[in-house]
Amino acid sequence: xxxxxxxxxxxxxxxxxxxxxxxxGSGAGGSPIAYELSNAGYRVVVLEKGKYYKEDxxxxxxxxxxxxxxxxxxxxxxxxxxxxxxxxxxxxRYVGSEYNWSFWNGSMVGGSSNLMSGYFHRMKPDxxxxxxxxxxxxxxxxxxxxxxxxxxxxxxxxxERIIGVSGLVKKHAxxxxxxxxxxxxxxxxxxxVTKWFDAACGSLGFESFCTPRAILSEDALGxxxxxxxxxxxxxxxxxxxxxxxxxxxxxxxxxxxxxxAFVYKLQSDxxxxxxxxxxxxxxxxxxxxxxxxxxxxxxxxxxxxxxxSKNKYFPxxxxxxNDQVGKNLIFSAGGSGQGRFRFETLTKExxxxxxxxxxFFNRSLQEWYEYEEEGKRLKGGTIDxxxxxxxxxxxxxxxxxxxxxxxxxxxxxxxxxxxxxTASRVLRFEVFNDWLPTQHCFVSVDDTLKDKFHMPVGxxxxxxxxxxxKVGEHLAQKAVGILQKMGASEISYSISSxxxxxxxxxxxxxxxxxxxxxxxxxxxxxxLKNLYVSDASFMPTGGSVPxxxxxxxxxxxxxxxxxxxxxxxxxxxxx
Amino acid sequence: MILNARRxxxxxxxxxxAVLVMSxxxxxxxxxxLQTLALVWEDLFAHAKENTPxxxxxxxxxxxxxxxxxxxxxxxxxxxxxxxxxxxxxxxxLDSSQRQEVLQSISDYRWGNNWIEMMLTxxxxxxxxxxxxxxxxxxxxxxxxxxVSGVPRPKEPLL
Numbered sequence: 001x002x003x004x005x006x007x008x009x010x011x012x013x014x015x016x017x018x019x020x021x022x023x024x025g026s027g028a029g030g031s032p033i034a035y036e037l038s039n040a041g042y043r044v045v046v047l048e049k050g051k052y053y054k055e056d057x058x059x060x061x062x063x064x065x066x067x068x069x070x071x072x073x074x075x076x077x078x079x080x081x082x083x084x085x086x087x088x089x090x091x092x093r094y095v096g097s098e099y100n101w102s103f104w105n106g107s108m109v110g111g112s113s114n115l116m117s118g119y120f121h122r123m124k125p126d127x128x129x130x131x132x133x134x135x136x137x138x139x140x141x142x143x144x145x146x147x148x149x150x151x152x153x154x155x156x157x158x159x160e161r162i163i164g165v166s167g168l169v170k171k172h173a174x175x176x177x178x179x180x181x182x183x184x185x186x187x188x189x190x191x192x193v194t195k196w197f198d199a200a201c202g203s204l205g206f207e208s209f210c211t212p213r214a215i216l217s218e219d220a221l222g223x224x225x226x227x228x229x230x231x232x233x234x235x236x237x238x239x240x241x242x243x244x245x246x247x248x249x250x251x252x253x254x255x256x257x258x259x260x261a262f263v264y265k266l267q268s269d270x271x272x273x274x275x276x277x278x279x280x281x282x283x284x285x286x287x288x289x290x291x292x293x294x295x296x297x298x299x300x301x302x303x304x305x306x307x308x309s310k311n312k313y314f315p316x317x318x319x320x321x322n323d324q325v326g327k328n329l330i331f332s333a334g335g336s337g338q339g340r341f342r343f344e345t346l347t348k349e350x351x352x353x354x355x356x357x358x359x360f361f362n363r364s365l366q367e368w369y370e371y372e373e374e375g376k377r378l379k380g381g382t383i384d385x386x387x388x389x390x391x392x393x394x395x396x397x398x399x400x401x402x403x404x405x406x407x408x409x410x411x412x413x414x415x416x417x418x419x420x421x422t423a424s425r426v427l428r429f430e431v432f433n434d435w436l437p438t439q440h441c442f443v444s445v446d447d448t449l450k451d452k453f454h455m456p457v458g459x460x461x462x463x464x465x466x467x468x469x470k471v472g473e474h475l476a477q478k479a480v481g482i483l484q485k486m487g488a489s490e491i492s493y494s495i496s497s498x499x500x501x502x503x504x505x506x507x508x509x510x511x512x513x514x515x516x517x518x519x520x521x522x523x524x525x526x527x528l529k530n531l532y533v534s535d536a537s538f539m540p541t542g543g544s545v546p547x548x549x550x551x552x553x554x555x556x557x558x559x560x561x562x563x564x565x566x567x568x569x570x571x572x573x574x575x
Numbered sequence: 576m577i578l579n580a581r582r583x584x585x586x587x588x589x590x591x592x593a594v595l596v597m598s599x600x601x602x603x604x605x606x607x608x609l610q611t612l613a614l615v616w617e618d619l620f621a622h623a624k625e626n627t628p629x630x631x632x633x634x635x636x637x638x639x640x641x642x643x644x645x646x647x648x649x650x651x652x653x654x655x656x657x658x659x660x661x662x663x664x665x666x667x668x669l670d671s672s673q674r675q676e677v678l679q680s681i682s683d684y685r686w687g688n689n690w691i692e693m694m695l696t697x698x699x700x701x702x703x704x705x706x707x708x709x710x711x712x713x714x715x716x717x718x719x720x721x722x723v724s725g726v727p728r729p730k731e732p733l734l
Contacts, residue, residue: 058727059728060724060727060728060729061707061728061729061732061733062727063700063702063704063705063708063733068638068733069638070733074638076640097640135692189578229725229726230725231725238726326602389726392703392717392722393696393703393704396702396720397695397696397699400695406682407691409618409691410618411621413619417720418719418720420722
């Protein structure tokens with residue numbers, strides 16, 4: 001439910017009010033700034049396109065959440081155009097609503113962090129200097145980051161404490177340097193099948209470890225522990241255990257949140273953003289004035305907002321005089337695979353272990369975060385193992401075709417569903433490796449198609465570098481070996497260039513050279529004094545892990561930089 | 576106003592209006608879409624019978640696209656036209672084994688395969704969705720698959 005309290009706060013706002021900070025987007029990129037600066041006494045407003053849902057509004061309604069996609073916009077109202085570039089350079093245009101191709105995640109206060117599974121991995125020191133360590137790759141725009149791991153380590157640690165990360169630190173070849181000991185929260189309960197998994201890895205000589213999760217295993221931070229409801233990823237958390245930006249940050253600070261506020265344009269003079277314009281749900285336009293503006297609307301939408309904000313100083317879009325906005329969009333490369341364990345191959349004890357509900361799997365491998373091929377060091381990635389999602393309708397849907405690939409129904413289908421869902425279980429793996437930035441993967445805006453706010457829709461120009469597939473295949477083969485060793489059957493996997501919409505970054509990369517980057521090393525636009533971009537847009541390369549921990553950590557870092565700026569402004573005035 | 580008028584028109588046409596069935600470019604007859612869909616549900620999945628009111632819920636749903644609703648309705652027309660080609664009868668007038676033959680026949684067409692898959696998807700939604708939607712009576716679908724729902728359960732349906 002949208003909060004009426006929050007709306008009334010918006011309506012009571014004085015029209016001339018000048019905020020210290022206006023943040024556009026309330027997800028993992030914007031909320032740390034709202035939290036830090038409002039707690040430091042600054043006047044902060046957060047504009048969020050989606051509704052304000054809280055713990056009481058969340059349920060495990062598969063029809064609403066997964067089938068009718070309650071938390072994302074209808075594509076007829078808001079969509080993207082996808083220009084898909086094939087290997088031979090041919091580009092095919094797909095209008096999202098016509099092909100039911102959605103790039104939305106969670107349109108709500110707290111953004112998609114509400115719906116994440118919370119697999120939390122830090123980037124490794126070498127991820128910050130990919131070009132220096134692994135060299136250039138033809139056709140890819142690989143660069144080193146303007147900061148190093150050591151600049152972010154303290155913020156990774158801060159996220160562990162404030163967002164709440166549970167797990168167990170285990171030394172392994174690619175464990176990143178840590179300034180603290182173990183995670184602040186004990187690891188979550190896991191399935192008995194992890195014993196089979198650990199034994200298989202042991203006999204193969206592989207080092208697995210307990211996956212860190214942004215989920216509280218105990219009551220802490222004013223939030224309740226995980227209830228092991230068995231429905232985590234894709235669903236909002238009803239206990240507050242999941243470290244969403246809303247539960248962990250926005251509900252714990254005094255920043256003013258205006259939900260259902262779609263920011264459609266930024267106004268500026270030659271070097272300063274002066275206003276953010278937004279539409280409320282009745283399509284009435286409002287303007288916000290602030291000293292500092294922070295864009296954190298998710299990588300694609302942040303670039304789109306800048307490109308749609310043209311004026312005489314920035315005729316190609318805000319901060320885009322060097323044609324860098326939207327460029328070097330990246331996703332997480334890799335893919336996923338699975339194997340099935342059937343009752344007929346298992347003892348009764350193992351059958352019971354297999355069907356344990358609620359508990360997690362939580363096993364990861366980073367054994368091949370770097371590996372050698374033909375004498376050359378290659379950057380590899382991460383493999384996470386997890387059980388198939390508990391969603392019962394989607395699991396039944398997977399049984400519609402028989403082994404010959406023919407659609408079945410009636411008694412044949414009924415028996416197949418019953419056998420698969422009551423006497424077997426699927427263990428999955430997900431591979432994360434670098435999606436190399438290239439000139440062919442970028443965000444632009446469409447010349448003709450507009451959304452319900454009458455704004456040009458974002459265009460996602462897609463291309464995946466063939467190197468990404470090569471690395472993904474290498475990792476997937478290792479995961480397959482583990483499933484085989486465990487005795488799984490029906491093992492399959494898919495590594496492709498298809499972009500995961502929930503793992504997107506880049507588009508406003510940070511760097512030291514304004515000709516090749518949009519943002520400086522503090523994520524402030526080179527061209528503007530008071531514009532920051534603090535979602536995953538800043539990332540020139542993405543590492544081989546899910547992005548959320550890094551987004552949170554960097555946003556806490558940017559919050560410190562903004563605080564310094566605001567303090568200096570105050571100090572200057574006092575002088 | 577225009578949007579509302581269009582919505583009302585679509586609502587009327589999806590549910591109330593009969594589907595015209597053609598044969599050799601001539602009108603063969605008319606059928607009620609809801610009646611045909613309910614029978615197809617039974618033919619595809621015996622337990623679906625008690626959940627057929629869910630079809631109306633889908634046809635009225637705010638988050639099911641007009642294109643999908645129209646395809647659902649078009650399928651009723653094309654299914655009956657196939658029945659007429661094969662048996663010179665409307666689908667509802669065929670016996671059970673003839674109806675299965677018609678379903679097998681359309682499943683060879685791309686539209687038919689997609690349409691049956693769509694029906695099966697909605698049947699699974701109605702069999703295994705939360706009872707708050709007036710389906711899955713006494714959690715019969717969940718008991719069948721030994722499924723335990725996540726909690727909290729929804730207090731109201733999303734329509």
